[in-house]
Amino acid sequence: MQTEEYNIDIKALFEVFYQKKLLLFLITLLFALLSTFYAYFQPNIYKATASVKVGLDKGAVAKDLLSVAMGKGAVTEGTEKDLINSRYLKEQAMQLVDFSHHYYTTQYYREIELYKDAPFKVVMSKGYGYSFTLTVMDEEHYQLTLENIKRTDGSVLNYRQIHRFGENVVTEDFQLKIIKQIPFHAQKYRFVIDKNSHISGSISAKQTSKHSTIFKISYEDTVPLRAQEFTNALAMAYVNQNVENTNREATQKLIFIKKQLAKVQKEIKESVSQLETFRHRSNIVNVENKMEVVTARVDAYESQLMEANMKEEMLNTFYKEVKKGDKLETLSLAGIGEKDSSLVATMQALQEAIVEKKLLREDYTALHPRVIKAERKISQLKSIILHTVENFKNSIEKRKKLLVDSIKEQRAVLATLPERERKYKELERKYKMNESMNTYLLKMKAEAEMVQASTVSKNRILDYALLPSSPIKPKRKMIVSIGTLIGFILGVVWIFLLEFLDDKIKTENEIKQIIDFPIVGSIPHMEGNEKMWDETIKIFDSPKSIFSESFRNLRSNLQMLYRTENEKNAKVILLTSNVGGEGKTTLSVNLAAIMSLTNKRTIVVNMDMRKPTLHTKFKLPNKKGLSELLLGLLEMKDAIQQTKYPYLDILSSGNAPVNPAEAILSPRMYEILEALKHEYEVIILDTPPIGLVADAKSLMQQVDINLYVVRANYSKKIYLTTLQDTVQFNQLSNVGIILNDIDFKKGHYAYYHNYGYYKE
Template sequence: MSNEHPIDEDEIDIKELFRTIYRYKVMILFFVLLFGAASAYIAYFKPNVYQASSTVEVGLQKRGYGSNDILSMAMDPGVMTPDTEIEIIKSRFLAKKALEKVDFSHRYFTTRNFREIELYKASPFQVGMLKGFEVPFTLYGVDEKSYRLVVEGAEDEKGREWRYDKVLPYGKEIVTEHFHLNVVRNAPLTDESYHFVVYEENLPVGKVGVTQTSKFSTILKISYEDNVPLRAQEYTNALAEAYIQQSIEKKTKEATRKLDFIDKQLKKITENLKSSAVKIEEFKKGTNTVSLSSKAEIIIRQMSEAEAKLEEISMESELLNSLYKKIKKGKHLESLSVVGIGSGNAALAEQVKALQEAILKKKILREDYTEMYPGVIKLRKQIAYLKKNIIETIDNLRSSMNEKKQLLEKSIAKYQKSLNVLPADERMYGQLQRKFAVNEKIYSYLLEKRSETAIIKASTVSRNRIIDTALLPEKPVKPKRKLIVLVGLILGLVAGIALAFLRNFLDDRIKTEEDIKHLTKAPILGFIPHMKEDNNKLKVLISPKSAVAESFRNLRTNLQFMVRKDRSHVIAVTSTISGEGKTTVCVNLAAIMSIANKKAIVLNLDMRKPTLHEKFGLSNQQGMSTLLSGSTTLGSVIQKTEYENLDVITSGPVPPNPSELIQSELMEKVIEKLREAYDVIILDTPPIGLVTDARTLMHMADTSIYILRTGYSKKGFVQSINELSVLREIHGLGILLNDVKIDKHGYGYGYGYGYGYYEEESK
């Protein structure tokens, strides 16, 4: 029989895997298409991301530790490494400088081919806003002079929802409770609608990347990703330019101002020095005085030092007074210089620097916004606050300088008294010498500072340079749409196969021959293919060349080996529950026996739910229930069918005690009597899983056929077969697998029986 050939377990597992995939192929295909469609949707609507990149060369220089001269100190840029430069480029400080050239605060969008596209500078209109930041506006073009502005579901600061929908003229400031803006048209509006958002802060929306081109290279690659290719190019170039300028901008500016100041002072001191030298020379010629006494030299030197300090304080005081007047006037403050005031006044220098930055920021904002813009208002308050602080600081510095001047003047007066007691010629010569020494000392000091400043200015020439500027990106780097769709299809395939195996694992219905073999050692007698639902229940007689007829012939052959040739064959057919095809198998098995010239009879012993008479169109007024109860004789209940060699005993009226009737001695006598007249006696028993009648009838049979239906019978039903197989009273127990699906090649799920040669005969 079919279950006697050797089987490779590994091969069965592989086959089962492919059978499971094939069984759920429609579901798997559905998941593949579903995930593919979802991934295609995501890939299509995901915005394009463009990347622009530029390269800069970093002029790295190590610190000259052995040099202490002013040239090396001025030229020394400090310790520079590629990692340091990378962090500088990524810093907020540099981004702030680059953002001065690129606008991220105004975002304009439209929809084309169902996708949202950002327009940037390609927007046909521009928006100036003083109020209403971060509110999404929708704009519809009406005509060349007007537009329709719509706001849906926005919330104010108190969380109250508000709406707006009006037709407005271009170029006119619109002031409402929630926003203050002006829309200027600069090109025809070709799309149906646009929407825009204006942010209060100008912040980049993409990601900046900085990498070394190689491990030991001094060339850095600056890249930036954005949804707008032009903006990506502009911001990348702005970063590179800001990087080149940031290292030299401040030093160059301060050095230039300091040089201007020193040159002015040198011009004055040079004239004073020349005048002092001429007066000393004339005095020497007129008085024949060559040198001073040691006491006079000490007094002169001390007075010279005090007067030099007094002169420095006077110069600083003059600068402070000039700065004070300019702050008070409030004009050209961005060009103020604090050089020459003194190294101890760092706080004032920082305040002036902060004031200048605030003034420059305000100027930049005023190019796009009015004085009502919140950012401008904030800067205006900051400027006023810084002016007040600077004036207070200058007042404090002037008070401190006045105190120093008074102390120095007292010291000079004291030295002057000591000098007055000296002879007149020596005293006069000492005064001239003192003035010359003071002027000479200041002149030397200014020359030294000018040299230092000139060297520092020269050293601010950048060693960095831009190698390649960013080009306009032509193709997006993200998203990888083909990859997204491919991943979606793969995920769909994986999900579909996983769900298929999960369903197969959770599905406890019998589907294949292997399911039975894994659960029981009972032999499999055969397989019955799926029969179409129609009224022709005797398929073997209606279509004798069909796969169904051939499967019953195979079953008939297998049954011949299970009975003695000189004895009638009693076959009990049962199942676990109704609906597994028990009665259909009985009538077709009897029909295939009759074709082989064997006289066959079918007994319908399923008295609780009889259906046998319906298949032959016979009366059910009397039958097994009346026979076993003694109401009728055996001969009167046997009914002839239209088919030769095929008789039937129907169930008869439903009795109140079918179990007692089946278990009576008369049942055995009826079977023995029928053995005398028929070659094959088929008992259509009740389902064994519902009542015990079938087990009684199986004791009387030579062969017992247990029906299991694929896709319907549960694997737990096989437990009943195992229980019956250990009973010695039950003979010839075998399994018949019913309703097997045959694929297009004529095979079932790998059962090894091919019925493809046989075709259904058309009626």
């Protein structure tokens, strides 16, 4: 079995694209128009950006125990990003910007939102979410329209009525009043009133650089003014929340201090009273130095014990918060772990891991490997922190036990001193302790009042958002360019597929790639309808045409092909094809005509008895011919018909016999050919298609030249495989190809056409 390889000819491929350039242009133009249409009707998106300086207290720790009790958590860049994108700040900003009223109009076939430029205002109490159409009738009246609105019960609401501006419109479905504000610049508007505000664009908060404390807060919206207003409102809400938090912390601190002051001052009064009473009764003026030293030690130990108790209580609270796992990213370590860098570093790593997990959850699900890895890291860090805190607590317990034992030891020393001096010193120690705590609380109160009175946000707005002058999206030029490019690529692919799937022969190169038989002639396409060509012979009617010249070239090639030692012998030329409609008969007639013009006696024999058409070309009858001659019903001279053209005769098929194949293959056929050779110099046999019947296959071995007709854009490439099988089977060596019906205006044939050869 023979395998044919079809190599891609780049030059031929470019010729195909050139021939189908109109199709490529139309596909590209279609996609360009579609992308232009899409880009034009996409709403404009405007982006407003404000710059905010964030006050981060990195690594700050509390300086006193009271700040530890009242202090806030750590502040990080990730926390600030989450805060800016929080629902709380969005709601605060939305209170300053109108997101519930939407007014639309159409300009240049595109709907745009008017926002504050709307010429009317709608006050609504019922009918939220409906899309109303307002048509201006005149300066005082308008038409309100609702179409195909589905009610909750499944029925459809349609409404169309004319009202006056300022009139209360009340129906069972909606209640509203439309107030005219400025002159109308269009006739038709649309509006939708939402009950609850919701932002329509996207918010983003980004650092200007990795370690920068400046954030860019951006908001995208279809209305430039609303984008500017909401961006500035969000930036203000972010700054104000810092002030509110500071005020709230200062207020809570003052409340705590005042409660402690009241308690301490009451104890001071009681201590002073007890001390004065005891001194008056005991008449004590001074105490020995030993008692003072022991008492001072007891005071110091008890002060340290009080500090240990408070630190233990804060560790217990911290331990519970970590174990509970709520809001760990804002949990403070101030006053607890500042002396232990490992706990501070571990807590900071935990808070960063929690922020990282929150950012990952914005893009991935809980089952994503990166989220699972972050969750595992958080769990491990929490376990380390809990164990560290437990070790701190055990250490404090041991220290407390030592302090209690020391206090007991010093109290035992005091017990050995005189009772009056000992009791006096104890009262005096209690008074001093309360006085010291009172001084400390008064100092903290003054500081808290100063903070409350002069609260300034650590965050501040560097640059307010400006009104966007041009949209950032859609990028219409890019959309149109990409659409055009896609159209061009799809056009190329489409043409390539058409060419790849098209199995029809178009050029000589395609024939040469399949078989190696010589191409003896290329016949151009004949302009006009088939009926006109059935009634004329182009060689005689247009002798100077490119069509006639192509047959002169064919005649020359045939003379070279059948040149032998005895050139005076009659030449028998057989024309066949694979199927009907490939122009075999037309070529036979015109080939005979071009041969007769050289004054050679030429005859055309119509051997296609099933579909005889040869006689119609010469406008001669077909009552008798080859069929009768084969059956012996006529003499040769009676079967041959003379045409009006000199040196040219025809032998028509005659009446179709019962078995045309057997008649043609009979010995009588060879006798007729021998007889014709004595009378004519050129004998052209117009035979049936070899792909349909076998009539011509046996004759191909008996003739001088076999011409196989291939019609461009009609004959299939597989036909050539059939021809090659036939040639190999019959061992033929005198086969030539004629490529018929070529469009000389295309491809490399255009040279002959455009240069003006043989134009009439």
